[in-house]
Amino acid sequence: MALRHAVLAALLDGEYSGYQLAKIFDLSVSNFWHAVPQQLYTELARLETEGLISGRQVIQHDRPNKRVYTVTQAGVDELERFAATPARPGIIRENLLVMVQAVDHLSAGPVIAQLEERAVASAAKIEVFERTLKHLRGDLDEETYLRSGSPIGPYLTCLRGLRFEQENHEWFTSTARLLRARAGAHAEEGEPP
Amino acid sequence: MALRHAVLAALLDGEYSGYQLAKIFDLSVSNFWHAVPQQLYTELARLETEGLISGRQVIQHDRPNKRVYTVTQAGVDELERFAATPARPGIIRENLLVMVQAVDHLSAGPVIAQLEERAVASAAKIEVFERTLKHLRGDLDEETYLRSGSPIGPYLTCLRGLRFEQENHEWFTSTARLLRARAGAHAEEGEPP
C-alpha cells in the first residue's frame, strides 16, 4: 500500500483523470514511482471509495468523457501520516545493469547495443525534464525559484529526476564505449568470451 | 520472471549460499536489483530444479551447514538469451521522493528529518562502494582496470551504484537545507502550510 501515496501526491498538483495520470506517471513521476495505467484505474477507484479523493465527471464533446479526481482533506491527512512514517529504502530494478553485471560471461554485442539505445532514450528524457523545470519556474531563474518559488515539491523531484537521467546517460555512453574498446582489444589478441 | 537473472548474474561471481546472496543483494546488487532474503531462498530452489544452477552442501563446524550454488551451462545460456532480449525500462520506487513531491501541502518537518537521515545512510553507502571498487581493482589504478582489468561487469555496476548514491547524498543534503531555509523564511513571514 504505497502506490496510493504516489497517486495522492500526483493529484495534489491538480485535477486529473486516470488517463492523464497514466501519462504523468509515464513521464515525471516515473522517476521515483513506477506504475502501469491499469494500476492507476484500480487505485483511483479504491481511493474514491475510501474517501481520500473525490471524482467528478467531465463531459467532453471533442473526445470521450472522463472522470477527474481531487484529493480530499482525508487524503491530505493520509499523506501527512505517510510523511511522518519512516520511509522504506528506495528500490530499483534495472535489467540493463543485470546484463552488465554478467557481461564478462556473455557476448558483449547485445549488451552494448542496448546501452546505446538507452543512451538515446535518456537523452530524450533529459530534454523533457529540462523543459519541465523551465516551465515550472516560469520567469524566475533557478536560484530565485528554489528560494521562494511555488510549488517547490514537484520542482525538487524533477531536479532529482534530471540528475538521475544525466548520470544514466553518462554511464550508458561511457560503458558502451568502454565495452566496445575492450571487445576490440580482445579481438586483436584473439580472446573473446 | 526477472529476479532469476539477477540471481544468476550475482552467482557468476562465485559460489554463494542463500544467506550470503541475501547480504550481497542488500549491498552491492541492491543498486540495481532489490530482493528480500525469502525471495532468494525460493528462487534458488526453483533455479536448481530447473537446472540453471547446481548446489552443493558445505559442512561447517564453526557454524550451521549451508548449501552453495554455481551457475550451470544452462544458466549461462539463459543469461545469454536474457541479454539478447530488449531490457524493460528500469523501475524505481522511492517513498521519500513521494513525500517531497507533496511537501508543499504537508508539514515539512518530518520530511526534512527523513532527508537528513537518508543523507547519513547514503554517505555510509558511498564509503562501501568506494572500498568495494578499490578492492576489485587491487593494485591497478582505475584507468588501467577499466581498460583491461577483469571482471569488468561488477566494477561497472558498482561504479553506477556509487554515482547514484553520490547524487542521492547531494540531493538529500541540498533539499533538506533548502526546505529548512524556506520553512524559516515562511515562519518569519508567518505563513507555514
Next chain:
DNA sequence: TGGTACATGTAAGACGTTACATGATTTA
C-alpha cells in the same frame, strides 16, 4: 543464558502485471 549472526524454509495474503474487452473521436 541471552543476544547476535548464521542458515533455511513454508504459507498466506497483498500487490503488480498482462490479457482481454469496449467504445468514442480525431487525424491521415
Next chain:
DNA sequence: TAAATCATGTAACGTCTTACATGTACCA
C-alpha cells in the same frame, strides 16, 4: 477506413512481502 489517441474497466495470473517456524553456533 485504418490508425492513433482518448478513456475506462474486469479478471486471471504471477510476483513480492510478511508472518511464522525452526535450528546451530558463537560471544559476552
